[in-house]
Amino acid sequence: MMSYYLKLAVRSLRRSPGITSLMVLAIALGIAVCVITLTVHHGMSSNPIWWKNDRLYAVTLDSWDPERPADEDHPELPPSELTWRDAEAVTRSDIPLRSVRMHKAGGVLSSGDSRVPARPERVIARMTTAGFFDMFDVPFRYGGGWKATADAGPEPVVVLSSKVNEQFFGGADSVGKTIRWDDREYRVVGVLAPWHPAPTFYDLNNGAFDDPEDIYVPIGWTEKLELPSGGNTNCWNAEDIQSFADFLNSGCVWIQVWVELPDAASKARMQAFLDNYVAGERRGGRFKRPNNNRLTNVDQWLVDNEVVGNDNRMLVALAFAFLSVCLINTVGLLLAKFLGHAAITGVRRALGASRRQVFLQHLTEAGLLAAVGAALGVVLAGAGLWALRIMYATPRDGFTGLMHVSSWSLMITVALAVCATLAAGLYPAWRVGRIAPAVYLKSQ
Amino acid sequence: MLAMRHISKVFRTDLIETHALRDFSLEVAEGDFVAVTGPSGSGKTTFLNVAGLLEGFDTGSYQLDGVDTSGLSDDARSRLRNEKIGFIFQSFNLIPDLDIFDNVDVPLRYRRMKAADRRERITSALDLVGLGSRAHHMPSQLSGGQQQRVAIARAIAGDPKFLLADEPTGNLDSLMARQVMDLLEQINEMGTTIVLVTHDPELARRAQRNVQIIDGQVSDYRPYEPHAPAAREPVPLAAGAGA
Numbered sequence: 119m120m121s122y123y124l125k126l127a128v129r130s131l132r133r134s135p136g137i138t139s140l141m142v143l144a145i146a147l148g149i150a151v152c153v154i155t156l157t158v159h160h161g162m163s164s165n166p167i168w169w170k171n172d173r174l175y176a177v178t179l180d181s182w183d184p185e186r187p188a189d190e191d192h193p194e195l196p197p198s199e200l201t202w203r204d205a206e207a208v209t210r211s212d213i214p215l216r217s218v219r220m221h222k223a224g225g226v227l228s229s230g231d232s233r234v235p236a237r238p239e240r241v242i243a244r245m246t247t248a249g250f251f252d253m254f255d256v257p258f259r260y261g262g263g264w265k266a267t268a269d270a271g272p273e274p275v276v277v278l279s280s281k282v283n284e285q286f287f288g289g290a291d292s293v294g295k296t297i298r299w300d301d302r303e304y305r306v307v308g309v310l311a312p313w314h315p316a317p318t319f320y321d322l323n324n325g326a327f328d329d330p331e332d333i334y335v336p337i338g339w340t341e342k343l344e345l346p347s348g349g350n351t352n353c354w355n356a357e358d359i360q361s362f363a364d365f366l367n368s369g370c371v372w373i374q375v376w377v378e379l380p381d382a383a384s385k386a387r388m389q390a391f392l393d394n395y396v397a398g399e400r401r402g403g404r405f406k407r408p409n410n411n412r413l414t415n416v417d418q419w420l421v422d423n424e425v426v427g428n429d430n431r432m433l434v435a436l437a438f439a440f441l442s443v444c445l446i447n448t449v450g451l452l453l454a455k456f457l458g459h460a461a462i463t464g465v466r467r468a469l470g471a472s473r474r475q476v477f478l479q480h481l482t483e484a485g486l487l488a489a490v491g492a493a494l495g496v497v498l499a500g501a502g503l504w505a506l507r508i509m510y511a512t513p514r515d516g517f518t519g520l521m522h523v524s525s526w527s528l529m530i531t532v533a534l535a536v537c538a539t540l541a542a543g544l545y546p547a548w549r550v551g552r553i554a555p556a557v558y559l560k561s562q
Numbered sequence: 563m564l565a566m567r568h569i570s571k572v573f574r575t576d577l578i579e580t581h582a583l584r585d586f587s588l589e590v591a592e593g594d595f596v597a598v599t600g601p602s603g604s605g606k607t608t609f610l611n612v613a614g615l616l617e618g619f620d621t622g623s624y625q626l627d628g629v630d631t632s633g634l635s636d637d638a639r640s641r642l643r644n645e646k647i648g649f650i651f652q653s654f655n656l657i658p659d660l661d662i663f664d665n666v667d668v669p670l671r672y673r674r675m676k677a678a679d680r681r682e683r684i685t686s687a688l689d690l691v692g693l694g695s696r697a698h699h700m701p702s703q704l705s706g707g708q709q710q711r712v713a714i715a716r717a718i719a720g721d722p723k724f725l726l727a728d729e730p731t732g733n734l735d736s737l738m739a740r741q742v743m744d745l746l747e748q749i750n751e752m753g754t755t756i757v758l759v760t761h762d763p764e765l766a767r768r769a770q771r772n773v774q775i776i777d778g779q780v781s782d783y784r785p786y787e788p789h790a791p792a793a794r795e796p797v798p799l800a801a802g803a804g805a
Binding site for chain 1: 607611614616617636637639640641643644645649651655657658659660668669671672673674716720728
């Protein structure tokens with residue numbers, strides 16, 4: 119019977135092209151707006167390293183001003199970064215499987231080889247420790263990360279992003295070659311495969327949806343080259359900072375620290391380690407705020423740092439409200455259409471169609487309508503995301519990665535289409551199935 | 563056999579109750595050709611709707627071909643209607659965007675017959691009414707008389723035991739009306755029971771038996787006598803019956 123219902127549905131929809139177009143457009147617009155907002159929202163709120171959510175923890179300690187919290191809007195949270203010395207102390211622990219301390223830096227990258235045609239390029243660097251790549255499952259195209267011994271040395275080694283490797287080495291295997299960063303040469307030990315975690319959960323301070331860094335350098339060079347932070351530096355105390363050593367010893371927070379703890383026991387041990395460390399520092403006159411030493415997993419970290427703002431959530435709610443309005447309109451139009459043909463339904467009932475068969479016939483028509491609407495909705499959503507990309511995405515802006523119709527969006531679209539079918543078609547189909555055929559047989 | 567006993571049917575609104583059928587009893591034997599007449603508002607159409615299982619009733623009993631119809635689910639009533647009853651309406655009630663073939667196909671579709679069986683039945687029904695060559699015309703391309711013949715083909719395609727005809731010639735001129743009546747008689751002679759509701763005394767006279775409904779009751783109800791000889795002679799109608 120389904121093929122018969124489909125045949126009738128096609129005939130019925132073709133019989134009134136105007137009202138059919140209106141309904142398809144209403145469903146398509148509702149679905150397109152939902153898919154666009156959901157795609158962006160999903161991209162922004164998803165955990166890009168979900169498989170390690172119960173292993174990776176951001177370390178935060180509340181070394182802030184005893185008089186006021188680091189963030190007045192969230193007084194319960196400690197600062198999102200650590201001081202240099204706290205970061206050093208915490209990462210010295212052997213409890214975590216891996217630990218990483220890091221910060222963002224800037225500089226100019228140029229080729230040490232005059233035969234390479236690439237022009238010098240201002241790049242963003244991540245000064246980090248050796249565990250970064252394994253901890254965050256960073257994919258390599260060539261080579262790998264550096265050894266832990268290179269951190270302290272520090273050794274002049276560098277890991278390049280695929281983009282930089284493309285620019286300076288034409289995408290070839292550059293491991294073992296040298297590249298100049300500011301006024302020093304570094305040996306390439308690894309080249310990343312394209313890697314675009316969105317958001318860049320490990321450092322949310324300067325644009326959660328920026329592309330990751332161009333190069334990765336051992337953090338030992340920060341101290342040796344007296345590199346300032348290229349990201350956030352927040353200080354709460356008026357300290358007399360005369361030298362870089364003073365800065366490293368100051369209460370300014372600018373270092374991100376992450377640890378990898380494979381199980382609950384190691385997490386408990388790490389928490390105890392942090393509490394002990396802070397207790398020790400208290401005795402030395404620091405950490406005057408209430409104890410607030412945290413190990414925060416990635417999911418919670420994204421929430422604490424408000425990666426998805428209320429505006430975005432409001433936009434999703436509005437998109438669904440818009441879809442509801444579209445569906446209510448469709449319900450009205452379908453109802454008018456179905457009841458407008460009640461006489462024909464009456465004839466079918468007289469000829470032996472049961473209420474259930476009439477209901478299914480009309481539900482099939484609503485389903486077909488929703489399927490066409492959903493298909494058009496996907497096209498409109500694709501066009502909408504493309505337009506957003508054209509309007510808002512820049513070469514350094516990770517939004518590019520968010521704004522395409524993914525398989526996830528398509529799945530949502532199908533689910534929405536099913537819901538749209540049920541929502542828009544159920545009531546009109548039920549109503550038309552309940553009409554008393556005798557009333558309409560005389561009136562046709 | 564169609565047997566209604568002491569049927570009552572009341573239409574209620576907030577303000578009034580209308581007794582469309584009251585203590586209504588009627589039996590129609592297999593092979594009968596019964597004309598039902600009566601003044602407007604007497605309950606003829608309600609009788610036909612109840613007989614055709616399009617409407618329920620409040621009290622009484624109704625047996626259709628040995629099946630007690632009270633308490634049947636909508637699915638069961640629809641199946642019974644589909645298998646046992648063919649409808650012919652005054653205004654033909656063809657579905658305008660289906661061609662003749664697909665119109666005749668409608669009741670067979672709900673019987674879930676195989677395509678080849680359906681095709682065979684549709685073709686023979688259309689041949690019987692003389693429209694075999696018009697199978698792929700649209701209803702709007704046919705005259706009123708032809709449309710009514712299509713409706714008759716649709717009614718008989720499923721080989722029902724009963725044909726319920728509600729003023730089948732009401733929208734036709736006299737020539738076409740005669741042709742339609744000839745066709746109905748031919749179908750009756752093939753064994754199909756026909757109940758014809760009409761205002762037209764001329765048509766009523768062509769039935770084997772006349773039944774008059776007045777104020778929701780059969781005015782001259784006599785229980786069915788299986789051995790009574792079928793009479794082709796028309797029963798004189800009461801005054802005003804043809805209104």
